[in-house]
Each structure stands twice: as C-alpha cells, then as structure tokens.
Amino acid sequence: MSHDKILTFFAHFIEKELGIIYAEHNYFQLKNRLEEIAKLKGIETIERLYEEAQKGIQGAFKQLLLDIATNNETSFFRDPKVFKAIEALILAEYQKKSPFGARLNIWSAAASTGQESVSTAILIKEFASKMGVNINFGITATDISERVLTRARKGSYSQLEVQRGLPAPLLIKYFKKDENDTWQVVPEIKNCIQFRTQNLKESLSFPEPFDLILCRNVLIYQNVEGKKEILNRITKTLAPGAFLIMGSGESLLGLSNDYESVSSEGAVIYRKKMPSLDKKAA
Ligand SMILES: C[S@@+](CC[C@H](N)C(=O)[O-])C[C@H]1O[C@@H](n2cnc3c(N)ncnc32)[C@H](O)[C@@H]1O
Structure with a gap:
C-alpha cells in the first residue's frame, strides 16, 4: 500500500x-x-x-x-472587541430586560482548553460587580477533543497561557498560583462552567435554549455544506432574539438567513431573527 x-x-x-x-x-x-x-x-x-x-x-x-x-489554538479574551460587545450589547440589554432573575444560558461550542468560557465567566462576574447586581448564568463548554476537555476541566493554566490576553488585575483576582507555578481558576468561576464532549457534526441535545452561543474559529475548517449543516443545528438551540458569535475571520454570509448582523464595539455579532407573524400563524 x-x-x-x-x-x-x-x-x-x-x-x-x-x-x-x-x-x-x-x-x-x-x-x-x-x-x-x-x-x-x-x-x-x-x-x-x-x-x-x-x-x-x-x-x-x-x-x-x-x-x-484538530487545531486547538485559543487564548484568554481572544479578539477583545467581542468581549466588549458582549458587555455593551448582550449583558447591558439583559440587565435592562430582566431583573436578573432569569438565567443567562451560554454555550462555548468549540471550547478547546477552556479560555473562552473562563473569559466569558470573568466578564459576567466583572459586569455584575460593576453594576452591583447578581447575574444568574451558566456556561456549557463543549469540544470534540477529550484531550483538550481534560485540560479545560482542570482549570489550570501555565504562566505563558495566562500571559496571553489576561489582564494582570483579572489574573490576580480570579486565579491562584499553585506550588507548580501553574495558575488555577478559582471555584467561583470554575463552578459556572460545565464541560462536555460534543461533535458539532452530530445531533445536539440541551435542556434549555441558549441566550448566547460562541462558535468561534471552528467552522473555518468545514466546507460550505458542513458549515451550513452545523449552523442549522446550532440555530435550533438558540432562543429567538438570542446571539451567535463567530470568529473574527468568519461570517454567516451565504450560509444562513436566520440571523441579522449587529455591530457593536467594532465586532460583528449575529442575532437570531424572531419568528415572523406569518410563520407563527401557520
Ligand atoms: C481553534 S479552536 C477554537 C477555540 C475557541 N473557540 C477560540 O476561538 O479561541 C477550535 C476547536 O474546535 C474543536 N473542533 C473541531 N472540529 C470540531 C467538531 N466537529 N465538533 C466540535 N468541536 C470541534 C477543536 O477540537 C478545537 O478545540
């Protein structure tokens, strides 16, 4: 052969x-x-x-x-304008709309070693403390690779990893350095994130619709049909009016008509359209 x-x-x-x-x-x-x-x-x-x-x-x-x-490249607060947009648009709107009783349900759909979900949890905690409110939220973080998920579940990062994107005050506040010189995510953050294996090519089943899905830097490896198929499946797990965020080099152009794009803080994010009245009546 x-x-x-x-x-x-x-x-x-x-x-x-x-x-x-x-x-x-x-x-x-x-x-x-x-x-x-x-x-x-x-x-x-x-x-x-x-x-x-x-x-x-x-x-x-x-x-x-x-x-x-798989390419597992990731870092804390990767593409910082996205996190500014989550705060300016999604968290601000959520705060206005809801007295924070309702749970904010988030999915990091290609989580790799967890930096994306940890950054999101930190962002929410910081926002809540700035606003003097309590935000009830949960993050489901999934990936196809057990190897990266095992690392993500440990919540343990090297000096080099924390230096990539994590501002020093947040490092000090949300991580503790252990005897091996690695930085451990504090339980306050770790307990907000649930990790599980999920191949995006396979059927999805989650108990509640999501308010925000981060699906960044994963569809880039798919052909057009693969991208459409995954997007179609992901869209069904999002609540109407909820948000989808893709990687900075990715777009929904030609892939889905289920969203409108919204610009905030220099980032483009997608909002799932509300069902039209015609469709509702049908
Ligand atoms: C480049 S990383 C992106 C990590 C993070 N979202 C970010 O933007 O920093 C891509 C991740 O997608 C995962 N992945 C690739 N194909 C996948 C699939 N079919 N289903 C689920 N995860 C997949 C890889 O294992 C990898 O950890």
Missing part, C-alpha cells in the same frame, strides 16, 4: 467524522501526526497503523485520530 493511499484513507476518515478537510498539500502534516500516533500505540510504521485501522477505528484509537486533526 503506497503512502499516498494510506494518507488518503485517514484523511477521508477524519473528514467523515469531523468535517475537517486535509488538503493534499497538508498530507505531510498528516503523515507526521500519524507517525506520532503509531509511536503512541507502539506500532513501528504507518503501514502497520493502516492495517490496524482495517480492523475498525474505535475508542482510544478514534479519539487519537480526531485529536491530531
């Missing part, structure tokens, strides 16, 4: 499971990663790994394959 055929086999498997497309010019990267997996499994060559795969790709083997295909 030629290397090219083996790489095509694994690339197709990854595309089917994740929707992530490995272009042929990136096959060298896939080859390096498959060699890493082979080593981890105590197998000498990727030919042998391919033979092993013919028996079925399941369990830990499948997870390893999905893990190597």
Whole structure:
C-alpha cells in the first residue's frame, strides 16, 4: 500500500467524522501526526497503523485520530472587541430586560482548553460587580477533543497561557498560583462552567435554549455544506432574539438567513431573527 493511499484513507476518515478537510498539500502534516500516533500505540510504521485501522477505528484509537486533526489554538479574551460587545450589547440589554432573575444560558461550542468560557465567566462576574447586581448564568463548554476537555476541566493554566490576553488585575483576582507555578481558576468561576464532549457534526441535545452561543474559529475548517449543516443545528438551540458569535475571520454570509448582523464595539455579532407573524400563524 503506497503512502499516498494510506494518507488518503485517514484523511477521508477524519473528514467523515469531523468535517475537517486535509488538503493534499497538508498530507505531510498528516503523515507526521500519524507517525506520532503509531509511536503512541507502539506500532513501528504507518503501514502497520493502516492495517490496524482495517480492523475498525474505535475508542482510544478514534479519539487519537480526531485529536491530531484538530487545531486547538485559543487564548484568554481572544479578539477583545467581542468581549466588549458582549458587555455593551448582550449583558447591558439583559440587565435592562430582566431583573436578573432569569438565567443567562451560554454555550462555548468549540471550547478547546477552556479560555473562552473562563473569559466569558470573568466578564459576567466583572459586569455584575460593576453594576452591583447578581447575574444568574451558566456556561456549557463543549469540544470534540477529550484531550483538550481534560485540560479545560482542570482549570489550570501555565504562566505563558495566562500571559496571553489576561489582564494582570483579572489574573490576580480570579486565579491562584499553585506550588507548580501553574495558575488555577478559582471555584467561583470554575463552578459556572460545565464541560462536555460534543461533535458539532452530530445531533445536539440541551435542556434549555441558549441566550448566547460562541462558535468561534471552528467552522473555518468545514466546507460550505458542513458549515451550513452545523449552523442549522446550532440555530435550533438558540432562543429567538438570542446571539451567535463567530470568529473574527468568519461570517454567516451565504450560509444562513436566520440571523441579522449587529455591530457593536467594532465586532460583528449575529442575532437570531424572531419568528415572523406569518410563520407563527401557520
Ligand atoms: C481553534 S479552536 C477554537 C477555540 C475557541 N473557540 C477560540 O476561538 O479561541 C477550535 C476547536 O474546535 C474543536 N473542533 C473541531 N472540529 C470540531 C467538531 N466537529 N465538533 C466540535 N468541536 C470541534 C477543536 O477540537 C478545537 O478545540
């Protein structure tokens, strides 16, 4: 079996499971990663790994394959204007509309190692304290990769990680340095976030509709059909009038008519349209 055929086999498997497309010019990267997996499994060559795969790709083997295909790049308060927009638009509106009795339900849909959900929780706590109110909120943070979720659940970050995007006063207030020189998220923040595995390509089931979904820097790896399919599913989990935030290089243009775009603080965010009266009557 030629290397090219083996790489095509694994690339197709990854595309089917994740929707992530490995272009042929990136096959060298896939080859390096498959060699890493082979080593981890105590197998000498990727030919042998391919033979092993013919028996079925399941369990830990499948997870390893999905893990190597994902890019987990993230940082605290990534794209800061988005967080300013959440405060200026979503939290401000929520405060006006509701006396904070109702729970604000948030989903970080490609959470990686958790920085996005931790930043959002900190933002809400800071806003609440500035306004002198109590905000009842919960964040569900999901990712396909168990490896990143295991890290996210620990809520433990290196010096280098906290230096990426986290202002010093917030670091001091919401993290505690442990004896290994890593920074632990305080329980006040950690307890607001629930982590769970979720492949966005598979069906979604959540107990309540979301008021805000952060789905940033994940659809970028999908083809147009994959993006539409995921967006369609995600949209059903959002309450009417609720918000969707994509990555700074991503847009809904040509992908969905279910939203109107709103600009705030230099960020573009999307608001799910209210059902029209015609549709309601139908
Ligand atoms: C680049 S990170 C983005 C993290 C964060 N949202 C941000 O913008 O900083 C993309 C994440 O999407 C996850 N991912 C990729 N494909 C996925 C899928 N089909 N379902 C769920 N998560 C996926 C990856 O494991 C990775 O952690």
